Amino acid sequence: MxxxxxxxxxxxxxxxxxxxxxxxxxxxxxxxxxxxxxxxxxxxxxxxxxxxxxxxxxxxxxxxxxxxxxxxxxxxxxxxxxxxxxxxxxxxxxxxxxxxxxxxHAGPVSEWVISAILTQMRQWPALVRFQDSETWAHRLFSADTLAGKRALIVGAGSIGTAVAARLSPFGALSTLVARTARDGVYSWSELSRLIPGHDIVVISAPLNDETRGLMGRALLALMDDGALLVNVGRGQIVDTEALVAELRSGRLRAALDVTDPEPLPQGHPLWKAPNVIISPHSARTVxxxxxxxxxxxxxxxxxxxxxxxxxxxxxx
CATH class of the missing domain: 3.40.50.720 (NAD(P)-binding Rossmann-like Domain)
Known part of the structure; x- marks a missing residue:
């Protein structure tokens, strides 16, 4: 109105x-x-x-x-x-x-996404643990680079497009997906076709009836081995149980600013899952x-x- x-x-x-x-x-x-x-x-x-x-x-x-x-x-x-x-x-x-x-929120949140991707690719969690144990970890870890990587961004609003813009200077290529296809943006009805071949999947879509549970077991299974899931949308967009299973298998990695449930309670399996970093819904908080x-x-x-x-x- x-x-x-x-x-x-x-x-x-x-x-x-x-x-x-x-x-x-x-x-x-x-x-x-x-x-x-x-x-x-x-x-x-x-x-x-x-x-x-x-x-x-x-x-x-x-x-x-x-x-x-x-x-x-x-x-x-x-x-x-x-x-x-x-x-x-x-x-x-x-x-x-x-x-x-x-x-x-586009600037602060997209900056968090880049920092989370680099944190996982450059293995900072492992490096901090090596530092805590006073271990000079040269050749004891395997880092990766953003150059040449392909990122699928689910949610082509201000945050998603800002993420794509920030990835570009690193030499990464972005594919944008939204509810409705438009020039340069695919429809998320094509997700099952688009997910394979992408090294990173970023969730920046809003939560609604169409996106609730969107990244369920079937779509997570389509992600490439070793791929990274980044969620700054809403926790309910991702099937938490299915994600924990993928993390425990060692097949996927994740960086989460939002979770389901939220706040994440003590004892929840996500806390101890391997290959995941979690921030407390604070991507915008700068x-x-x-x-x-x-x-x-x-x-x-x-x-x-x-x-x-x-x-x-x-x-x-």
């Missing part, structure tokens, strides 16, 4: 937390906006907060304000700071616009990402209150 706030002052709820201070400053600069701070962990809103037209969930733990939606009778828009919308979409009324911060998210959010809010459909509004 298009925006409906033109010629009206819009009240925007922005978290009172320190990570969101930059957002309060940025959004307050939008003409026709009044920023009201709120506590994402609150159970009850005051009268001023309840009059809000737009809700911006907190930068960290963005799911926390979901219960507050029922206390916002004038709500017209929810502007997320995440690229994905899967945590929120089921809770947003049909007459409320839901928009993501698509584009803000200085300045919150500012990038709020700059995109401000653009979307400004479009909405001007009566236009924001570019990142979700089709439902």
């Amino acid at each position: 298009a925006g409906g706030m033109k010629d009206k002052t819009a009240t925007v709820l922005v978290s009172h937390e320190e990570d969101d201070a930059v957002g309060r400053r940025i959004i307050q600069l939008i003409p026709g906006v009044e920023v009201v701070a709120y506590d994402p962990d609150a159970t009850v809103l005051d009268d001023t907060q309840r009059s809000a037209d737009i809700l911006v969930p907190s930068y960290r733990g963005s799911h926390r304000p979901i219960p507050l939606i029922t206390q916002l009778p004038r709500l017209r828009m929810v502007q997320l700071l995440s690229a994905g919308v899967d945590e929120w979409i089921a809770y947003i009324p049909a007459n409320v616009t839901l928009a993501s911060a698509r584009g803000a 200085p300045g990402t919150n500012r990038l998210c709020y700059e995109v959010a401000a653009e979307q809010i400004q479009e909405f209150i001007a009566g236009r459909r924001p570019a990142n509004a979700i089709e439902r």
Whole structure:
């Protein structure tokens, strides 16, 4: 739906937390906006907060304000700071616009992908363990190079295309896959044909009914021996049990920023699986990402209150 706030002052709820201070400053600069701070962990809103037209969930733990939606009778828009919308979409009324911060995470997350690929190919986990044991490991490990490698990137949005751009200077070739084929991008209905022959498979797709369990046992089995699976999308896109089996067999390697379940509990077999590195859903977490998210959010809010459909509004 298009925006409906033109010629009206819009009240925007922005978290009172320190990570969101930059957002309060940025959004307050939008003409026709009044920023009201709120506590994402609150159970009850005051009268001023309840009059809000737009809700911006907190930068960290963005799911926390979901219960507050029922206390916002004038709500017209929810502007997320995440690229994905899967945590929120089921809770947003049909007459409320839901928009993501698509584009803000491309730089930080694609940088994480490159670092993870190089970490696995250059065998840094093994080298750190050799260092811990004070072992000069010359010729005791086998490193690899990105030059000449082929990467299949599942998800051709801002993150996926940024990954492809960052791989290119290393001499790696990228194949992009998305839900719908377009110029230079294949449809993921062709995944079973495309996966063989690629050294790296990067998951950067959003989680939805079509992608849930997409990388299951059958597609994982099609990956080349020794291939590397990198997941920065959502953990539920990959069949965890099937992946653990492939890792234990020594056939595949992985680098995961997201897992299923998440957070990964103590004792889960992924922790002890060989050939995997795991980060705690922190690929975007570097200085300045919150500012990038709020700059995109401000653009979307400004479009909405001007009566236009924001570019990142979700089709439902």
